[in-house]
Amino acid sequence: MKEVKTPSKLEKILNAGHLAVTSECGPPRGSDPNVIINKAKMVKDHVDAINITDNQTSVTRLCSIASCIHLKLMGLEPVLQMVTRDRNRIAIQSDILGAASFDINNILCISGDHQKFGDNPKGQNVFDLDSMQLIQTVRYMRDEGKFLGGDDIDRPPRMFVGAAANPFADPFEIRVPRLAKKIAAGAEFIQTQCIYNVEKFKLWMKLARDRGLHKKVYILAGVTPLKSAGMAKYMRNRVPGMDVPEQVVKRMSGVPKDKQPEEGLEICIETIQQLKEEEGVAGFHIMAIEWEEKVPEIVEKSGLYPRPRIN
């Protein structure tokens, strides 16, 4: 067991050697807190922590920090996603402190989709830092107790620091070096892009293991249940960096429309079951996009229930 560095429940569970389960909730396009609260209620007993996305796909939504606070008020464990697209280093450090003031103990550092994909394609982007530099920033604030400018922080943030990894983006040969780079920057856990191409993911894991990276970082394998053959095709054709193999599309198209959601869940559960045995997979990140009610079923049928109790 490594030494636990933060009060994060997610860190404790991983550190104790359990397969962790995280999920994610996208905030609403409005100010109704019940949307986030209700989504969280659907998954809360079946996951260890809940990611809150940060204006995902650059579509303006209720902010990630406020959503995380709603989860904290419910006694749940949020993972604050933070993109560098919308904030300069002043706002980033300030938001980290704001989140820390509510004892939000997990952060996922990402650069974010380009604003071109969202509802404000004519807006500016910031990218003062990139995702690696955001990881470094949080670690610096936490471990050194200092601002980037060098001044001391009174009550530094105590966050377990995560990063995203996409084993399926190009060029493939630098996908493991990139993981190594994120670890060198200070990433402590990784949540991957949704896995449909299990073989390719396993190859990536093997290359990571060859370098001993699985011992330096907790890798949570990302999965998203497909709702329909249409969704499979859309993800294959339209979502950059997404790898949906032909056989998955075929399998989804091969069943009648009303049975497709069931098939999608089945594929998702099979993926988890296969990867549970994969050395170096420390847990699962289940992104059931606008389908949060299915998370309990996925977790139970994958044999990941009940969740460990840790304080």
Place this chain on the structure above:
Amino acid sequence: MIVAKQKPLEEIIEELQDYTKILVAGCNECVTVCEAGGKKETAILASSLRMYFLNQGKDVKIDEVTLERQCDHEYLEEIRKVIGSYEAILSLACGVGVQFMAEKYFSVPVFPGVDTCFMGVTEERGVWSERCQGCGQCILARTAGICPVSRCAKRLLNGPCGGSTKGKCEIDKELDCAWQIIIDRLKELGKLEQYEQLSPIKDWSTERAGGPRKITREDIRQ
């Protein structure tokens, strides 16, 4: 060079509605190379404007001149003698030239005839693309000579992002992913291990963020 493209004729006409004596001023440098505001474009635009005003039944005098450069006093001074006979100048130089003209001939209305776009190269005749954003602290030594500041859609200093697909950028299937090129170059140079060196947080104060920039060299100043 600085790459620009000519504004739509309607927009230019709109700018010039109130004037009857107009000088169209081209520039012999960058805008000539990118075929937006050189001698040829100046001549064509001037005759289009003449035609338009003639059709409108308006008596508008349109003259043309193409200066060696509009970003140097020396060449801009060449029109001082005649400037008094015009009510407005339409400059086909880049935004730099338009402004220098406006600063020099302070009481004369000056309008831009082109949209100034970027610093870039001629990939082939008719195709120009961006290469530099003048960040004031060049990092090309670390990135195999390819600039992620100007050519990565997210300016990632530690790319590529998860959206890089088959060598193309996530924002546009026609756009090369800068980081794919950086990696290909590193490989070619036998320096792929350099990829794992973390690029530190950049000092953006030498870029636009630091406010308008100025270089003064006392050693050559007169």
